[in-house]
Amino acid sequence: MGRQRAALGATLGFALVGCSAPADAVPMPDETQSAALAAQLALASDQQSVCYGWRLDGDQRSSAGSNLGPGIDVQQDPGRCPRWVQLTVSVSYATTGDGSADIAVTSTAGLPGGSNALAGLSRFGVDEAAFVADPVWALVKGASSLPLLAVETGTVDPALAPPDPAPTDAPAAMPDAGGDLWRDRAGYLVGAAILLAVAAAFNGLGRWRRRRDARAG
Structure with a gap:
């Protein structure tokens, strides 16, 4: 056996x-x-x-x-x-x-x-x-x-594993990741900003033409 x-x-x-x-x-x-x-x-x-x-x-x-x-x-x-x-x-x-x-x-x-x-x-x-x-x-x-x-028996402590060595240098700070709103919807927000800018430009152009026509009249 x-x-x-x-x-x-x-x-x-x-x-x-x-x-x-x-x-x-x-x-x-x-x-x-x-x-x-x-x-x-x-x-x-x-x-x-x-x-x-x-x-x-x-x-x-x-x-x-x-x-x-x-x-x-x-x-x-x-x-x-x-x-x-x-x-x-x-x-x-x-x-x-x-x-x-x-x-x-x-x-x-x-x-x-x-x-x-x-x-x-x-x-x-x-x-x-x-x-x-x-x-x-x-x-x-x-x-x-x-x-x-x-x-x-309670008369001895458990055998413990040696502790991990402490890091010698402080870890570098993580870069700011920004808010969740920008991370998740950055593309939409950029597109909306462009549309607003275009709309403002056309609005300004229209007002300038109206003032020009008023002076000519």
């Missing part, structure tokens, strides 16, 4: 490649996937001042890492990570094809952990069934959801 989901690339901005392992072995993230996950967590950690990490165990193999990098446990550096949240999962497959997963979210005080955090992950589709069906997908989705769970 294929355990990689192509939809992860659209969700997190990077693609998961297939894991080469025996059919009954628990798949683990490869180096590319681990590095991408660490970078994803680093973006949130830099803006929230909270460290996020993961650990996946199965078949005497494991994958661990954090926003500090692949292979670096979130609890190894208290100086840089005084506040942290970690997703820990152990997956096993039985010879009958069935499987099970033990999931835990641990953290420092005030951050998501325990049953509330597991319920939050379940809302994102990350539960025991997901880890059994696709451990790598569930691990990446679950670890990437930790910053969202932290925001829900």
Whole structure:
């Protein structure tokens, strides 16, 4: 059964490649996937001042890492990570094809952990069934959801995008477009003005002729 989901690339901005392992072995993230996950967590950690990490165990193999990098446990550096949240999962497959997963979210005080955090992950589709069906997908989705769970506790701010740089020069003033009357009816108004001018000219010519004839008489 294929355990990689192509939809992860659209969700997190990077693609998961297939894991080469025996059919009954628990798949683990490869180096590319681990590095991408660490970078994803680093973006949130830099803006929230909270460290996020993961650990996946199965078949005497494991994958661990954090926003500090692949292979670096979130609890190894208290100086840089005084506040942290970690997703820990152990997956096993039985010879009958069935499987099970033990999931835990641990953290420092005030951050998501325990049953509330597991319920939050379940809302994102990350539960025991997901880890059994696709451990790598569930691990990446679950670890990437930790910053969202932290925001829900109200103890950290959402990760914000960097603001757009302010313009260095004031934009040039737009030329006066004039009134709507001139824009919409300019042709008619110009034509009317010409007709009025012609009429005035004929009127003036007629008055001049009448005065001339009066003098001649």
